[in-house]
Amino acid sequence: MKLKWRNLPAFITLLAGFITCVITIIYRYPLNKMLWVLILVMSVFYIIGLSIRALLMHFVEETDKEDEEKPEEDNENAEQPEEGEQAESPEDDSEQSINN
Numbered sequence: 001m002k003l004k005w006r007n008l009p010a011f012i013t014l015l016a017g018f019i020t021c022v023i024t025i026i027y028r029y030p031l032n033k034m035l036w037v038l039i040l041v042m043s044v045f046y047i048i049g050l051s052i053r054a055l056l057m058h059f060v061e062e063t064d065k066e067d068e069e070k071p072e073e074d075n076e077n078a079e080q081p082e083e084g085e086q087a088e089s090p091e092d093d094s095e096q097s098i099n100n
Helices: 008-026 031-079 090-099
Strands: none
Touching: 008 031
16 A cells, blocks of 8 residues: 555655746746755655655555454454344254244
């Protein structure tokens, strides 16, 4: 599951860098200023991407653990009779066959 989110920070960083380049070119920033802005934006968005990836991986792992535990609980509940119901015993079957 970790491989699924592996490229997320890079994708977010590249997208932010592309948008920054387009905006700085439209507003005719000088080259030095444009590069410093680009470095700053890409650094910030890389950190944001890392934190988003960590959150996604945490929630996905938590959901997977709950999904693994849930079938076990369902099996345990299926084996135990619900309140108000009595479990059938083998003796009841033998008494019914004798009466017939």
